[in-house]
Amino acid sequence: MRRRLAFVPIAVVAAAVIAAAGYVTLQPGASPPDGEVLGPGEVSVELDIEHSRFSFDHLRVRPGTTVRFQVRNTDPIAHELIIGDEGVHRRHATGNEPFHPPVAGELSVGPHETGSTSYTFAEPGTVVFACHLPGHLDYGMKGTIVITDD
Numbered sequence: 240m241r242r243r244l245a246f247v248p249i250a251v252v253a254a255a256v257i258a259a260a261g262y263v264t265l266q267p268g269a270s271p272p273d274g275e276v277l278g279p280g281e282v283s284v285e286l287d288i289e290h291s292r293f294s295f296d297h298l299r300v301r302p303g304t305t306v307r308f309q310v311r312n313t314d315p316i317a318h319e320l321i322i323g324d325e326g327v328h329r330r331h332a333t334g335n336e337p338f339h340p341p342v343a344g345e346l347s348v349g350p351h352e353t354g355s356t357s358y359t360f361a362e363p364g365t366v367v368f369a370c371h372l373p374g375h376l377d378y379g380m381k382g383t384i385v386i387t388d389d
C-alpha cells in the first residue's frame with residue numbers, strides 16, 4: 240500500500256494507540272488506493288472508522304461519479320458520515336439532525352455497525368465529509384473529496 244506523506248502523522252498516532260491496545264495490524268487508508276481518480280459512473284469504496292478516525296481523508300473522483308460509501312465502524316461508540324456543501328455541514332454542526340438516513344450522503348453508524356450511503360458528485364469542485372458528533376470533527380473526523388477531470 241502506498242501512503243501519502245499527509246497520512247504519516249496520523250498513522251504514527253494511530254499505530255501508537257493500536258500498540259497500546261494490543262492489536263497487531265493497521266492499514267489506514269487501504270481503500271481507495273492513493274492517486275487513483277475514481278469514476279465516472281458507479282463506484283464503491285470502503286470507509287472504515289477506527290479510534291475515531293476515518294481510514295482515509297482524501298478522495299478524488301471524476302465529475303458524474305456516484306460513490307457508494309460502505310462504512311464500517313469498529314469503535315464502541317457511534318459515529319456518522321455527512322457528505323455535502325458548506326450549508327450541509329453548518330446545519331449538522333448545530334446538531335439539529337440527530338439521525339441519518341434518509342438523506343443521500345448522510346449516514347449514522349452505531350457502535351460496531353456497518354452501513355452504506357451513496358452520493359453523486361456531479362460537478363468539479365471540493366466536497367467535505369465529516370462526523371459531527373460532539374468533539375469528533377475537532378478530533379479530526381473530516382476529509383475532502385475533490386471532483387476533478389484530471
Ligand SMILES: [Cu+2]
Binds near residue numbers: 317318372
Ligand atoms: Cu465520529
